[in-house]
Amino acid sequence: MARRISIFGATGSIGQSTIDLIARDPDAYEVVALSGGRNIAQLAKDAMKLRAQVAVTADENRLTELREALVGSDVQAAAGRQALIEAASRSADWVMSAIVGAAGLEPGLRALQTGATLALANKESLVCAGPLIMRTAQAHGTHILPVDSEHSAVFQALIGEDLAAVERIIITASGGAFRDWPLEDLAKATPAQAATHPNWDMGQRITIDSASMFNKALELIETKEYFGVSPDKIETVVHPESMVHALVGFNDGALMAHVGAPDMRHAIGFALHYPHRKPLPVERLDLVKLGQMSFRNPCETRWPALRLAREVMQAGGLMGAVFNAAKERALDAFIAEQISFPAMAEVVEQVLSDLSYFEGHNPAEITLDKVAEADHLARMRADEIMAR
Numbered sequence: 081m082a083r084r085i086s087i088f089g090a091t092g093s094i095g096q097s098t099i100d101l102i103a104r105d106p107d108a109y110e111v112v113a114l115s116g117g118r119n120i121a122q123l124a125k126d127a128m129k130l131r132a133q134v135a136v137t138a139d140e141n142r143l144t145e146l147r148e149a150l151v152g153s154d155v156q157a158a159a160g161r162q163a164l165i166e167a168a169s170r171s172a173d174w175v176m177s178a179i180v181g182a183a184g185l186e187p188g189l190r191a192l193q194t195g196a197t198l199a200l201a202n203k204e205s206l207v208c209a210g211p212l213i214m215r216t217a218q219a220h221g222t223h224i225l226p227v228d229s230e231h232s233a234v235f236q237a238l239i240g241e242d243l244a245a246v247e248r249i250i251i252t253a254s255g256g257a258f259r260d261w262p263l264e265d266l267a268k269a270t271p272a273q274a275a276t277h278p279n280w281d282m283g284q285r286i287t288i289d290s291a292s293m294f295n296k297a298l299e300l301i302e303t304k305e306y307f308g309v310s311p312d313k314i315e316t317v318v319h320p321e322s323m324v325h326a327l328v329g330f331n332d333g334a335l336m337a338h339v340g341a342p343d344m345r346h347a348i349g350f351a352l353h354y355p356h357r358k359p360l361p362v363e364r365l366d367l368v369k370l371g372q373m374s375f376r377n378p379c380e381t382r383w384p385a386l387r388l389a390r391e392v393m394q395a396g397g398l399m400g401a402v403f404n405a406a407k408e409r410a411l412d413a414f415i416a417e418q419i420s421f422p423a424m425a426e427v428v429e430q431v432l433s434d435l436s437y438f439e440g441h442n443p444a445e446i447t448l449d450k451v452a453e454a455d456h457l458a459r460m461r462a463d464e465i466m467a468r
């Protein structure tokens with residue numbers, strides 16, 4: 081029987097890689113919903129190719145454009161935030177959550193509430209609302225499968241293992257575009273320079289977050305929330321080649337590493353076929369050609385986001401939502417060339433300090449409304465700080 085699947089953020093980098101895999105075996109899947117933003121042509125093309133029930137653009141002003149692009153097909157057109165939430169509430173077996181930013185939280189949550197397996201690329205969901213999302217999956221007897229490459233790697237290293245035997249989890253980081261830049265040049269870095277990645281081909285926002293290591297910071301928090309390990313067991317190491325995606329260290333000294341070419345279709349395909357393994361169209365590594373791999377300590381002067389992530393993990397409560405929202409606004413301002421590259425971390429640090437009262441929230445009482453409130457206040461505070 082065909083599996084019913086939906087892809088939120090279908091027009092993005094992860095969404096397109098997911099479609100690439102699905103389209104190789106069209107009879108195996110029945111597509112319920114695809115969502116996108118402003119790239120209507122791509123959304124309509126994929127929705128027609130995959131015979132989706134509904135295509136949703138998050139932009140409510142583009143309904144007519146989407147309808148016109150879908151003329152002659154059976155695909156329904158919908159637009160706006162409510163339509164997106166409605167599409168996420170439609171029953172499916174497997175849902176890819178690949179919208180970028182906190183905007184991806186609610187669609188993923190709705191999908192879990194229908195009982196779907198959630199393939200989670202949207203790391204912001206776990207950063208902003210880890211306890212809520214994990215609790216929702218549990219309450220509906222469904223699974224969340226991590227699609228971030230590092231977390232998929234850790235997940236795979238843990239299969240058949242006892243979490244109590246885990247001594248440490250090592251998350252690798254490429255170091256992004258400015259890994260080897262002189263520190264004094266960072267103040268002059270442009271968004272275009274930050275948006276080039278040495279190894280991975282990803283969306284603009286996560287690529288810039290890789291240069292600042294805000295992406296790694298989100299991933300450390302994601303590790304804590306998803307695997308339920310204490311922050312002092314989570315380490316970061318700079319690994320410029322991006323071949324080892326993560327390592328898990330056990331109490332007998334064993335270190336299990338996940339090694340592979342930097343291609344998100346591995347993590348996506350693993351989540352798509354779990355609990356089975358199926359052939360995937362990813363490069364097979366030639367270790368001899370690779371020759372060597374290197375590892376170094378991350379410098380917190382270059383990447384203050386790593387220190388902030390530790391503070392956020394210690395603080396708990398709703399500080400993850402505050403952190404992510406402040407980061408999103410600072411990133412918007414950097415992309416608009418309103419603030420410098422190093423100023424992003426300064427803005428986020430100030431917001432964390434100003435809104436530290438969100439630390440006190442009991443994880444068991446975190447709701448979507450509370451997350452939205454923390455998110456909203458953090459965005460406002462970041463904007464006030466940046467207006468000065």
Ligand code: NAD
Nearest residue numbers: 089091092093094116117138178179180183201202282283
């Ligand atoms: P992207 O920018 O390429 O695509 C984002 C998608 O989200 C697009 O379909 C866009 O239309 C949609 N979108 C953007 N804003 C929206 C909004 N407000 N409401 C509804 N839809 C909106 O991003 P990406 O690189 O594919 O990343 C997607 C998610 O996956 C992010 O959370 C990212 O951190 C995570 N992730 C990405 C990669 C990667 O290799 N690209 C790896 C690991 C994790």
Ligand code: MG
Nearest residue numbers: 228229230299
């Ligand atoms: Mg990652």
